[in-house]
Amino acid sequence: MRRRAGLVLLAFAVFFAALSPLLRWYAFPRLAKIPPSQYQEVVLEAKPAVLLDYSTLKAKKVDKVTIVQTLKGNVEESEKIERSAGRDVVVWDALSYIEGPDGKMVSAIPERYIFDAHTQAPVNATGEMVDGDPVRREGIEFKWPFLTEKRDYEYFDAQTRTTAPIHYKGTRTFRGLEVYYFEQTIPWTKVPMPKKMPIEGVTAEQIAQTGMTRWYTTKRMFWVDPVTGAPVNGEEIHREELRDAKKMGMSEDTVTAFSGHVKMREDYIVDTVDLVKSQRVLVLLLTSYLPWGFLGLGIGLAALALWLEARSRRPENPTNA
Numbered sequence: 001m002r003r004r005a006g007l008v009l010l011a012f013a014v015f016f017a018a019l020s021p022l023l024r025w026y027a028f029p030r031l032a033k034i035p036p037s038q039y040q041e042v043v044l045e046a047k048p049a050v051l052l053d054y055s056t057l058k059a060k061k062v063d064k065v066t067i068v069q070t071l072k073g074n075v076e077e078s079e080k081i082e083r084s085a086g087r088d089v090v091v092w093d094a095l096s097y098i099e100g101p102d103g104k105m106v107s108a109i110p111e112r113y114i115f116d117a118h119t120q121a122p123v124n125a126t127g128e129m130v131d132g133d134p135v136r137r138e139g140i141e142f143k144w145p146f147l148t149e150k151r152d153y154e155y156f157d158a159q160t161r162t163t164a165p166i167h168y169k170g171t172r173t174f175r176g177l178e179v180y181y182f183e184q185t186i187p188w189t190k191v192p193m194p195k196k197m198p199i200e201g202v203t204a205e206q207i208a209q210t211g212m213t214r215w216y217t218t219k220r221m222f223w224v225d226p227v228t229g230a231p232v233n234g235e236e237i238h239r240e241e242l243r244d245a246k247k248m249g250m251s252e253d254t255v256t257a258f259s260g261h262v263k264m265r266e267d268y269i270v271d272t273v274d275l276v277k278s279q280r281v282l283v284l285l286l287t288s289y290l291p292w293g294f295l296g297l298g299i300g301l302a303a304l305a306l307w308l309e310a311r312s313r314r315p316e317n318p319t320n321a
Helices: 002-031 075-085 204-210 266-312
Strands: 039-053 058-062 065-073 089-099 105-116 153-157 162-174 177-191 213-224 231-243 254-264
Touching: 002 266, 039 231, 039 266, 058 254, 065 254, 075 089, 075 105, 153 177, 162 213, 177 266, 231 266, 254 266
Parallel strands: none
Antiparallel strands: 039 058, 039 065, 039 254, 065 089, 089 105, 153 162, 162 177, 177 213, 213 231, 231 254
């Protein structure tokens, strides 16, 4: 009976030991994915800020500028692209809507971001765009990969339509979470005018014909949960200028269009941290808790099986006559 029990335990030991790497290297890439129907909204604010007053064509200090950023999963488009790409793909239709302190629209820039559901690597496909302009992304945007590493990543900047490194700057604690801090600085760069202008009847093409240009620089900061790859906080020190502005009848040749330190609103930080804390447990189950637990269980069962086998081979004590 001991030998039979030892064989059963050894079989279970082999099963759990084999299951450990399968969970980490087979199940995890297939189960840990961004859902194609995900919807997310984040509100950011710059308080105070400098904003161009389009009624007077002069920059003025305002109490607040609000940026509403929405990410909406497009299931129909993702299914179309998956058929040709041969992998799970997520299509996010994003919108960055900026409004002044009076609630009026300053700009509204749509994006379509197409990426691999597990790795978050961009998938270049028809429809990928920023503000109606076709783009070919390289590098991540909005989200880091699962199990983010302590290294620099390539990050896509939607304003310039280019990719540049975003630098890992160390590990920090944010709202009880151990996070990785990243920074990216985009130097002054000439960028396109938004297609949707705040002035009634004025188009980006008409402004471009005058010779006035739009320039932009930013320092981008993210606090990223390394398990899920989700930013739990984001900030930007953002500046935009209109140059050669006298060609549009402005009093100065360089005018600030927008300047401010943009931060996530507190209630959205709280909601994001709570969501990430719940989701990171699921990722850790597949990458750490269950694989190591099953490996330890397999080793324990194997040791118990060997102990029973050793006991079954001991000679019985002879009975005294």
